[in-house]
Amino acid sequence: MVREFKLPDVGEGVAEGELVSWLVEEGEEVSEDQPVAEVETDKALVEVPSPVNGTVREILAEEGEMVPVGNVIITFNVEGEEAEETESQAEQASEPEGVDEPDEAEGGVDETEEVSTSEGRVFAPPRVRKLAREEGVDLSSVQGSGPGGRITEGDVQAAAEGDSSEPADAETAEAAPAEPTEDTGGADAAAGTAGGAAGTAAPSSVESADREKTLAAPATRQLAKEQGIDIDAVPTTEERDGEAFVTPEAVTEYAEAQQRAQEADVAAAATGETGPRETREPFKGVRKTIADAMQRSKYTAPHVTHHDEVDVTKLVETREDLKPVAEEQGIRLTYMPFIMKAVIAALKEYPEMNAMIDDENEEIVHRNYYNIGVAAATDAGLMVPVVDDADHKGMLQLSSEMNELVQKARERTISPDELRGSTFTITNIGGIGGEYATPILNYPEAGILAVGEIKRKPRVVTDADGNESIEPRSVMTLSLSFDHRLIDGAEGAAFTNKVMEYLENPELLLLE
């Protein structure tokens, strides 16, 4: 029997998802729960599992397509329907001598990878295969321009630059950015190009033929001569009497391609560039979601950012003391749990900062729980994993939970639920560099705190007798953005001061 499979709701309340890649092909055997596709929702990349044991009958959605939840994306033949027993393995029960079966030559003929027809075989040397893997080019979709259709490095480069072949596998898919396309056309052109015939390859990648002998009409030879073209270099697929045959059209096309290539080389030399001057890619997926959220936040809540810096010399010492203790429990102790604890203490004192405006119902929502979001930069863009009820958790628990969530966000295995429900957000801008920022609120939250890198700076220090001296101290910058509709400037500053108080004197956290 045939089983239709609809795109399930892969995350609470998600209406549609982008079908990023198929992990199976039509005709392939699948087992229940085996991942068949990767779907990207607005928050995460999710694997969709097969609901049955059986074979893939038909794939009904293209890679890159936005699919509404509930649409049929794939159909299966459920196992048990077809019973085809082939090949009585006569030697199966014999004492296995096949230790060196020479017929394994095909790189695993029994695997699905090699198509079992002569057309399915790809002729390309190992270095070209490696390049294809690096570039995420599927060799079976590349037309080879070498002798007899052998694939060259140039063919792979052309396919990588001129087409968006899908990355060969999920692994490279994660690392490779979306393949830019030169024209704004569909991003799923299938085959690679070669010999300039399809016209989408970069013109400089026209592969010349290199023949000893070419058949052509005298007029064609004359045309080649006029164009300054070596007739033995003109690529052709036509043959007469087993010899390559070149038409006037082929000469013209090759001459034009050569011309374009020369122009491109001149332009590249002039600009110092070697690649295309401009590329375009679809604005969608996680990037688009982040953009929408930023825009909504910035244009809904009037932002004010309050800046200050705090002497965290004691905090640095405290963390140094506690780090080995945490390590014994297998936990990497960073500054973030201290900052979270300081923020929670300040939020309790200034509850407006933990509140939010419900614009739709025109209400202010006071929240008596403290879910702290920690912004993390990932390959897929900015994500904010949330530590729920952070006020009920100890330093080490905060540390390990947060490390785990950030790791999951980076690996894109985080569930949509783990990215929702924060009441206040902290973002660490110190990892890469810079001092201050103007962070954008994680709307509808009322506040977001950006912390900078801890640096050694000269500071005026006053001792108990009132004597001043300049000392090197550890200093951290703070940038607090808040929703000015809800929070006044004075309150923002007072909240920041409270956070600073705890960071300057970490022993106060013991009372929390």
Add this chain to the structure above:
Amino acid sequence: MVVGDIATGTDVLVIGAGPAGYVAAIRAGQLDLDVTLVEKEAYGGTCLNHGCIPSKALITASGLAHEAGNAEEMGIHADPAVDLSQMVNWKDGVVDQLTSGVEKLCKANGVNLLEGTARFADENTARISHGGEGQGSESVEFEHAIVATGSSPIEIPNFAYEDEPVLNSRQALALDSVPDSLVVVGAGYIGMELAGVFAKLGTDVTVIEMLEDVLPGYEADLARPVKKHAKELGIEFHFGYSASEWHEEDDGIRVVAEPAAAADGGSEASGDAASTEAELAEEPLELDAEKVLVAVGRAPVSDTLDLESAGVETDERGFIPTDDRARTNVEHIFAIGDVAGEPMLAHKGSMEGQVAAEVIAGEPSAIDYQAMPAAVFTEPEIGTVGLTQSEAEEMGFETAVGKFPFQASGRALTTGHSDGFVKIVADADAGFILGAQIVGPEASELIAELGLAIELGATLEDVAATIHAHPTLAESVMEAAENALGHAIHTLNR
């Protein structure tokens, strides 16, 4: 974690230091990973210690003895005396040199070496038990593991390798005296190679094989010169029999073999000599000998690892299924070499080892070969790579086949070994070389050129137009390519 246990951490734990494992470890070391290599017995695994290398040493030595005593035609009259224990000592010296080389290479590449037996405790921890009483054990926590535990000789019912007259290939390679007579069970490549060694050293050898011919899995025209030469050495064959038991006699042992025709896959009456022989095998066979060598294949070593603790699956034969990145069903655990499936060949394991290490290091590596060569060190040797003619035709190719007999090779005649031929299979349409089969002198070396040709996508014309030095055996490859193109010089073009 056991109380009082020492735990160390490593990026990559490699289990087994055979040609798959040690290559993986060295490559991972080159890629700046922290690598720990665990070996329970000897660096180099079966290949260096009990397989490829020692067998080739004895094949060369026994061949030399045999040649020296059989070269009257060339005007050489000699009766070489063989001291097997000294021959084995020499072989052991070769093995020691290679295994200590492996150890040095590992250390030079920053690989941490551990001696012991590894078992998985969970998917990120392995326990290493050190050999011997009171040697203790330790835990290793790993980010990635590579299983490279290899394979071991298959035992058949009633023939236990711990019984003194029953030998597996490893024990046969360590004998210190030449047995007067030997029954070899199995005419696969291991059985045929060792049958040749002992026959050349003066042993009366009888081979029993349950199938109909020698070297099952190879084409009949490749096996034919091997069987012919074996018979010339005095080796007797009984096809269609499987060994059922043995017992002590006054002056040796008696091996009993039952007709295998009744067994699964018994011979279909195809009317050729071998099957007639098999069909006549109705009565049990009794063979007297000093020793019996069982060589019926090898099985993966996967049951000593507690794989289930790590969640790693095996198939019904005990092999660990992997993908084209050498990954098992557990994302961070890899399997390479014999334990990861057939063909069980050292060079296949080494290649998989490199791929596994590179994948762990984040490189876009994959098991992506076009052709896997195989070599059999019988006399004459066999070398194969890529597709046979029938395989290519099954895949939909129209084939062009070229053949060159060594009888027509000047160099082959001057070596005194001119049995066999070079055969090249190509795509008739574009001329791409798809496979090659060689039986004859130095076939194991000659096949390399055709492996390279296949990987590079070379055509018949490319090989035919490449100048080969004269007089060499390698010219035969060029001649076979020319023959496929219909313009061979030294043979008649059909």
